Amino acid sequence: MTAPTQNTAPSMPAPAPTPSEPAPVAPRAHQDLHTPVLGWFAQHARDLPWRRQEAGPWGVMVSEFMLQQTPVSRVLPVYEQWMARWPRPADLAAEAPGEAVRAWGRLGYPRRALRLHGAAVAITERHGGDVPTQHAQLLALPGIGEYTAAAVASFAYGQRHAVLDTNVRRVLARAVTGVQYPPNATTAAERKLARALLPEDPGTAARWAAASMELGALVCTAKNENCARCPVASQCAWRLAGKPEHDGPARRGQTYAGTDRQVRGKLLAVLREATGPVPQAALDRVWHEPVQRARALDGLVADGLVEPLAHGAYRLPLT
DNA sequence: GAGCCGTGGAA
DNA sequence: TTTCCAAGGCT
Structure with a gap:
């Protein structure tokens, strides 16, 4: 985040004011998404264990690893066992990596278990056993990419980050951009839009991140979206356009049998x-x-x- | 940036 | 039965 006012050279004459320039705040239409979505979230947010205070940053981080490409319902029991057995990063770091793989069970993508173990070791060695608070420090840990770093910083520490997961990307694609699905890979335009939509107050931004994600997970789903229960249906660009079908290249279906x-x-x-x-x-x-x-x-x-x-x-x- | 990396439930 | 999809990351 760079401040828009960087012209501090004393010898530089102040530039003439340019009233026609767009203000660095979210357009009105964007801001109008916050209130209904936050209100909806207050009513309908699921009571998930990693959202409780007792989960702590480590619980948030463990849940984010497990939720990468795996549904909530399958994560829940493994998460509970995991946190009971390894309540702190140092507890996991003291184990053999194979034990993490074993405890991972059938969540899928078991390299995530290895990376979570590696992250626990790094946290123990480099951060005194505490999940780091800074986005860059999180990003440096194995298994943590752009999304997970933002998610942990936002959900665990209440910081202001654009949290762009598949749910948020779909919600923004529909509500703001007016298309059925976001692009296959996250684009610069999506990041820019997500940043523009971020509430100024960090705590509100963190709630907005969780709320927009939850909306995508429960209402604005990939298939069979439920616009009747959507708090922003009246202003959804995609719906107002008559919900046109996705036209671009078909998203690659992952064949599995025999691979x-x-x-x-x-x-x-x-x-x-x-x-x-x-x-x-x-x-x-x-x-x-x-x-x-x-x-x-x-x-x-x-x-x-x-x-x-x-x-x-x-x-x-x-x- | 495209391809690879598991698993199981729902439609 | 087949297809699609689920809070991505890494090379």
């Missing part, structure tokens, strides 16, 4: 259930095709999700 990802999942499932080393023969049973099976296993080892032992045995990583 390396499926094989990796099957291999890791066996290793998660095992308490000791798993012999090669046990892994061979999960997939018939030996070339793909070997490639998938090699990939898991390369990712640090699996540790090779002597005599073709494998286990979850101890280090």
